[in-house]
Amino acid sequence: MEKIYDVLILGSGPAGLTAGIYSVRAGLLTLLISGSSPGGQLTQTTLVENFPGFTDGVMGPVLMDNMRKQALKLGVSEITGIVERIDFSQKPFRVWAGEEEYQGKSVIIATGTETKWLEIPSEAKFIGHGVSSCATCDGFFFKDKKIVVVGGGDTAFEEAIFLTKFASSVTIIHRRDKFRASNIMQERAKANPKISFVLNSVVDEILGAEKVIGIKTKNTISGEITEIQTDGVFVAIGHIPQTEIFKEAIERDEKGYIKIGHTANGTRHTLYKMMTSVPGVFAAGDVHDHIYKQAITAAGFGCMAALEAEKWLSEQK
Numbered sequence: 001m002e003k004i005y006d007v008l009i010l011g012s013g014p015a016g017l018t019a020g021i022y023s024v025r026a027g028l029l030t031l032l033i034s035g036s037s038p039g040g041q042l043t044q045t046t047l048v049e050n051f052p053g054f055t056d057g058v059m060g061p062v063l064m065d066n067m068r069k070q071a072l073k074l075g076v077s078e079i080t081g082i083v084e085r086i087d088f089s090q091k092p093f094r095v096w097a098g099e100e101e102y103q104g105k106s107v108i109i110a111t112g113t114e115t116k117w118l119e120i121p122s123e124a125k126f127i128g129h130g131v132s133s134c135a136t137c138d139g140f141f142f143k144d145k146k147i148v149v150v151g152g153g154d155t156a157f158e159e160a161i162f163l164t165k166f167a168s169s170v171t172i173i174h175r176r177d178k179f180r181a182s183n184i185m186q187e188r189a190k191a192n193p194k195i196s197f198v199l200n201s202v203v204d205e206i207l208g209a210e211k212v213i214g215i216k217t218k219n220t221i222s223g224e225i226t227e228i229q230t231d232g233v234f235v236a237i238g239h240i241p242q243t244e245i246f247k248e249a250i251e252r253d254e255k256g257y258i259k260i261g262h263t264a265n266g267t268r269h270t271l272y273k274m275m276t277s278v279p280g281v282f283a284a285g286d287v288h289d290h291i292y293k294q295a296i297t298a299a300g301f302g303c304m305a306a307l308e309a310e311k312w313l314s315e316q317k
Contacts, residue, residue, distance in 0.1 A: 002101075008093065008104030012040065017064070020076040033078075033102070126208060147163050160189055171197070203233070215230055243256050251277035261274070274301065
């Protein structure tokens, strides 16, 4: 007879691993499917100083490895693989990774998001060495430095304004002649003496050896190449929630983030804030959260989803 897990957790970032820790401690038979990026986006960072409990900070990959070891030690079962197909139309819920099928009485989706990168050859080389997608995570390391922010929406402007707390100057680079950011965000940025703007331009190359020392921009109208000195490049052109596989099964918003806390007919869950439109299927972390997007909030959401899954399962009995 095929094993039926109490909880299937899809994703192995802070949300998924924390959910696993809480699930097994509640005595639930738990399987975690690690996904395409085991450990999540923190594995692409260097020093993390804003996760509580580490007075000297902790390297992102080390933090995630410790979380994983803790979850496995407590009894979480793990398989490395990518979820390729799901069936939430009947219980137990069914999930396929590779050629194998896994069944669960409940599911916690913690597949997270992927950063939209510039996708230029020199970019990947400097991720964690001057190229970042998170001002809150890495802004502190650029105290009194020159910084470039790439993007034209609210996220880019929020990142730029935040970075002025540390940087000597911030340059926003946008490929069009008009910004998509809200008027109030534009007004705040334009009123900040540390922020300047380069329009109708894209980043063509990131310069440096061991770390970033500058960029080359290309004017989208004239084709002119300009070199700009900078110590850091923050990419703020958006994130892509990893939810495409769930689009037929659960409710998502217009950007693809999973909706939580309400049923398929739109009524609010009174007890289950992390439940999706399918009873018994929960979501946790960046996969539904497009506001905070922090490791600590993702972990908190993972805890909440696991506690709710435990409560929901007990009620089914």
